[in-house]
Amino acid sequence: MLRGRRSPHFHPDRDPLPLHAEILCGGNVRSCQGMTSRSKKLVYALLSSLVFTACTKTPADNPSAGSSVQMMELNKDLKSVYIDDAYRNTYEIFPYSFCDTDGDGIGDLKGIISKLDYIQDMGFTALWLTPVHPSGTYHKYDVDDYYAIDPQFGTMEDYETLIEECGKRNIRVIMDLVLNHTSTDNEWFQKAHEYLKELPPDWEPSVDYCKYFDYYNFTREAKEGWAPLSDTNWYYEARFWDGMPDLNLNSSFVRQEITDIMKFWLDKGVSGFRLDAVTSFYTGDPDQNTEFLRWLVSTGKSLKKDCYFVGEAWTGRDEIAKYYESGIDSLFNFPFADQSGILCNVMRGSFGAEDYVNAQIKADQVYRERNSSYVDAPFYTNHDMGRSAGYYALDEGPVTKMAYALSILMSGNTYVYYGEELGMKGSGRDENKRAPMYWSTDASSEGMCRGPEGMDEIKMKFPSFEEQKTDDLSMWNYFRQALKIRNAFPSIARGEITLYDECSDEELAVFAKDDGVHEPVLLVINVTDQTETADLSSLGEFTKLSAVLNTSEEKIVYDHGTMTMPPFSIAVLTGE
Numbered sequence: 001m002l003r004g005r006r007s008p009h010f011h012p013d014r015d016p017l018p019l020h021a022e023i024l025c026g027g028n029v030r031s032c033q034g035m036t037s038r039s040k041k042l043v044y045a046l047l048s049s050l051v052f053t054a055c056t057k058t059p060a061d062n063p064s065a066g067s068s069v070q071m072m073e074l075n076k077d078l079k080s081v082y083i084d085d086a087y088r089n090t091y092e093i094f095p096y097s098f099c100d101t102d103g104d105g106i107g108d109l110k111g112i113i114s115k116l117d118y119i120q121d122m123g124f125t126a127l128w129l130t131p132v133h134p135s136g137t138y139h140k141y142d143v144d145d146y147y148a149i150d151p152q153f154g155t156m157e158d159y160e161t162l163i164e165e166c167g168k169r170n171i172r173v174i175m176d177l178v179l180n181h182t183s184t185d186n187e188w189f190q191k192a193h194e195y196l197k198e199l200p201p202d203w204e205p206s207v208d209y210c211k212y213f214d215y216y217n218f219t220r221e222a223k224e225g226w227a228p229l230s231d232t233n234w235y236y237e238a239r240f241w242d243g244m245p246d247l248n249l250n251s252s253f254v255r256q257e258i259t260d261i262m263k264f265w266l267d268k269g270v271s272g273f274r275l276d277a278v279t280s281f282y283t284g285d286p287d288q289n290t291e292f293l294r295w296l297v298s299t300g301k302s303l304k305k306d307c308y309f310v311g312e313a314w315t316g317r318d319e320i321a322k323y324y325e326s327g328i329d330s331l332f333n334f335p336f337a338d339q340s341g342i343l344c345n346v347m348r349g350s351f352g353a354e355d356y357v358n359a360q361i362k363a364d365q366v367y368r369e370r371n372s373s374y375v376d377a378p379f380y381t382n383h384d385m386g387r388s389a390g391y392y393a394l395d396e397g398p399v400t401k402m403a404y405a406l407s408i409l410m411s412g413n414t415y416v417y418y419g420e421e422l423g424m425k426g427s428g429r430d431e432n433k434r435a436p437m438y439w440s441t442d443a444s445s446e447g448m449c450r451g452p453e454g455m456d457e458i459k460m461k462f463p464s465f466e467e468q469k470t471d472d473l474s475m476w477n478y479f480r481q482a483l484k485i486r487n488a489f490p491s492i493a494r495g496e497i498t499l500y501d502e503c504s505d506e507e508l509a510v511f512a513k514d515d516g517v518h519e520p521v522l523l524v525i526n527v528t529d530q531t532e533t534a535d536l537s538s539l540g541e542f543t544k545l546s547a548v549l550n551t552s553e554e555k556i557v558y559d560h561g562t563m564t565m566p567p568f569s570i571a572v573l574t575g576e
């Protein structure tokens with residue numbers, strides 16, 4: 001086993017984390033002018049068995065204990081730089097479970113408004129709310145009426161207040177736009193159904209009599225993915241569930257309706273749209289999906305010049321790249337997300353620190369080729385994924401924290417799912433992934449929601465917000481520091497990456513980010529549970545340790561060009 005690196009077969013849900021044996025003996029300093037990382041690793045492998053027992057340090061021996069002090073002190077004076085562009089820190093809220101204000105146990109818009117100071121204080125600059133339109137389900141991805149607000153969540157006035165209050169805080173609001181399907185309870189579907197019920201069996205339907213017939217895909221043949229329409233001999237396309245009929249996106253009536261919907265909400269002040277289920281628009285036909293996106297994006301931008309679109313294409317990098325040809329601003333960067341994605345694999349040791357950087361460089365190249373003004377949309381988890389604290393069963397915090405920082409420090413518009421800043425848990429059935437925001441351990445305290453029906457009882461791993469907010473070492477505080485750093489150095493969100501591969505390897509990576517406008521930064525990341533060192537003296541431009549993200553008791557030390565990086569730590573260097 002390589003020094004400081006877990007076995008590639010390490011499984012955090014199964015295997016204990018190796019002991020934090022800090023090896024501080026000399027001979028293992030990376031140098032940007034020194035050996036190649038390959039040959040260094042051989043030396044590490046030989047050294048490790050010799051020095052492992054000889055120079056283990058305990059935190060008590062460490063004169064620099066108190067890394068949280070370093071993090072709080074060093075980051076204290078960082079100033080947020082606000083830039084009015086699409087590079088945002090977006091907080092994803094599942095309204096049903098976020099904050100309840102009227103005591104019915106269901107989160108509401110007034111609840112979100114009451115937490116805007118919390119959201120702003122965390123460092124977020126945009127909100128994405130999952131659907132808020134009337135719907136029979138708690139998740140509301142089957143929309144009954146695109147021009148209204150679900151009474152469970154509040155009123156149109158509440159939504160307008162939300163947008164206004166967000167505006168005061170420079171927070172943009174992104175609306176979830178579900179265009180692949182509606183609910184069967186949507187008036188459009190009901191009218192089409194009525195019409196087909198009354199149509200004599202041997203007659204052909206005509207849009208001259210009922211335009212709603214054209215809104216959906218109907219056929220008289222039974223097919224897979226199509227559901228029978230009751231009291232008729234017709235079937236309708238319903239790929240997800242027979243309560244969600246697929247819209248006919250070729251219909252000029254539907255396209256007019258979509259245009260009207262976008263205009264309606266843009267006029268109310270939303271900044272853009274998150275597009276649900278992009279790959280299902282035309283199932284199995286990426287070309288048509290891209291063409292539809294091209295129409296949608298150009299229509300939206302003709303209504304409002306900077307109307308922002310982010311698409312959910314849950315697929316691999318090269319197919320995501322194809323959708324960028326449509327001119328869409330952003331597509332969620334799925335390959336980095338979830339339990340099977342790059343971020344989790346880095347923390348589990350099956351993907352290296354330099355691989356994490358190289359994967360970003362490669363993705364940037366592939367996406368930029370298709371859309372030179374694209375804005376990446378990195379994220380780690382969302383409402384369809386198990387929460388990240390559950391990915392590392394035996395972790396006591398450092399791994400969960402560091403993984404999120406690796407996501408937050410990526411270029412683009414970063415997305416964070418509510419509750420992840422507390423390390424909430426929830427996996428398995430979808431309801432569990434949408435558990436009540438853990439404001440307090442007392443389920444009856446102010447704002448607490450009851451959560452979706454059918455949700456299992458979830459035992460949280462980390463404390464509630466009430467307890468975490470006063471603890472400098474908490475998950476919440478770490479998260480806040482990560483967003484603070486992102487807000488203080490615009491090159492982190494906007495910069496292009498240069499990897500210093502001579503001093504990067506599986507354990508540690510050194511890379512610069514520069515957007516050509518703001519101060520360039522150098523990031524040093526140690527993704528292992530061991531202390532790692534690197535000689536950065538040849539990188540003359542970056543001489544000042546300007547911000548840190550620590551997870552262990554040890555401080556990050558930058559001394560005469562030598563960087564000493566404790567386990568799971570991140571350093572930001574700038575010029576003087």
Ligand SMILES: [Ca+2]
Pocket residue numbers: 100101102103104105106107108152
């Ligand atoms: Ca409520």
Ligand SMILES: [Ca+2]
Pocket residue numbers: 180239246247280281282283
């Ligand atoms: Ca479809």
